[in-house]
Amino acid sequence: MTRAECIERIARVRPRVAVVGDYMLDGWWTGRIERIAREAPVPVVALSEQRHVPGGAANTALTLASLGAHVLAVGSLGLDGAAEELRAHLIRAHVDVARLARVPGARTTTKVRVAVDDQLLLRLDRTQQGDWPSTARRALVAHTREALAGSDALLICDYGSALLDDTVVAAIAKLSRPPW
DSSP states (O other): OOHHHHHHHHHHHOOEEEEEEOEEEEEEEEEEEEEEOSSSSOEEEEEEEEEEEEEEHHHHHHHHHHHTOEEEEEEEEOSSHHHHHHHHHHHHTTOEEEEEEEOTTOOOEEEEEEEETTEEEEEEEEOOOSOOOHHHHHHHHHHHHHHHTTOSEEEEEOOSOSSSOHHHHHHHHHSOOOOO
16 A cells, blocks of 8 residues: 555544653744854854644644544643643644643653754753652543543554653553454
């Protein structure tokens, strides 16, 4: 089957896909260098553009939705601006975010890349500090169970945020699944 045939089939069938994993917001900041800082021998980047796009499992969910799949997002976010922006991107793409839990005291992962003239200078990461609460892990498994009911496929996107630890993955593996 060709790539085009696969894309056409997804659009025709509209499979229900549960995407479980690490939802994050990626930032792409671009600019130009005009001088070196006085405080240290580092370039000063005059930012000309700052944009944020779904990353990690959110990027996968968006891609599947753009192909015509009905996507159910399953994961955990903090109660912060990054979570709200990420949810807004997903909702605009018609991704079901009902199982994308917001966890008090948690932080939504963000990864901001700073680039000049197509050269990546650095990446700034903000991630959850310490382990995710056990309530978030239990909710993830419960939400995965809900999402699997009536789903045609389960896709797991693990980017190492510690949410999908061995216990959670084992619990998800034990869930009853449709015959894929």
